[in-house]
Amino acid sequence: MERTLIIFKPDAVQRGIVGEVMTRFEKAGFKIVGLKMLQPSEEHYHKHYEGIGTLKTRKGNEIFESTLLSMQEGPVIAMVLEGVEAVSTIRKMVGSTEPKSALPGTIRGDFAHVNYNQATTTGRAVANIVHASADLNEAKQEIDHWFKKEEIFDYRVVHEHFTQPKS
Ligand code: CDP
Numbered sequence: 310m311e312r313t314l315i316i317f318k319p320d321a322v323q324r325g326i327v328g329e330v331m332t333r334f335e336k337a338g339f340k341i342v343g344l345k346m347l348q349p350s351e352e353h354y355h356k357h358y359e360g361i362g363t364l365k366t367r368k369g370n371e372i373f374e375s376t377l378l379s380m381q382e383g384p385v386i387a388m389v390l391e392g393v394e395a396v397s398t399i400r401k402m403v404g405s406t407e408p409k410s411a412l413p414g415t416i417r418g419d420f421a422h423v424n425y426n427q428a429t430t431t432g433r434a435v436a437n438i439v440h441a442s443a444d445l446n447e448a449k450q451e452i453d454h455w456f457k458k459e460e461i462f463d464y465r466v467v468h469e470h471f472t473q474p475k476s
């Protein structure tokens with residue numbers, strides 16, 4: 310079973326929409342196996358976005374720096390979800406990076422509308438509610454970066470009745 314990392318960014322926490330967004334993942338049958346609030350250091354985000362991620366390499370220093378600053382604007386909620394093809398399915402639920410381009414029905418499309426241009430003029434990263442791991446390799450490294458082994462839990466949810474072999 311796959312695991313993936315979700316981060317409710319400062320804009321989601323400050324808007325009070327964490328519960329509503331989390332409900333979408335629970336309703337889809339994903340299992341919460343780790344969950345905590347924290348306010349990480351710049352170094353922690355540096356590794357998250359360039360080291361594990363490749364934001365600076367892909368998008369340049371300006372976007373990288375404004376993303377680090379925006380993430381440090383307040384506490385975030387980090388969550389590990391488990392499920393069948395969790396990484397790609399959750400990316401689909403989250404939608405495109407730019408809320409303007411994110412389709413209705415996705416989290417970024419339903420809970421935000423802003424575009425890159427507007428974000429750039431304010432010196433902020435585009436406020437897009439959640440982070441979700443891009444692929445399996447990124448997910449594995451991100452979970453290790455954000456969670457200790459003992460913060461991840463193993464238990465059964467009723468959805469597993471439908472994903473386990475028939476007894
Ligand atoms: O978050 P996602 O994987 O969809 O996109 P990314 O390319 O890995 O970028 C990481 C984060 O940097 C985004 O979620 C935005 O918060 C920020 N970003 C931005 O503000 N403006 C861009 N043009 C690209 C990324």
Ligand code: MG
Binds near residue numbers: 362443
């Ligand atoms: Mg990414």
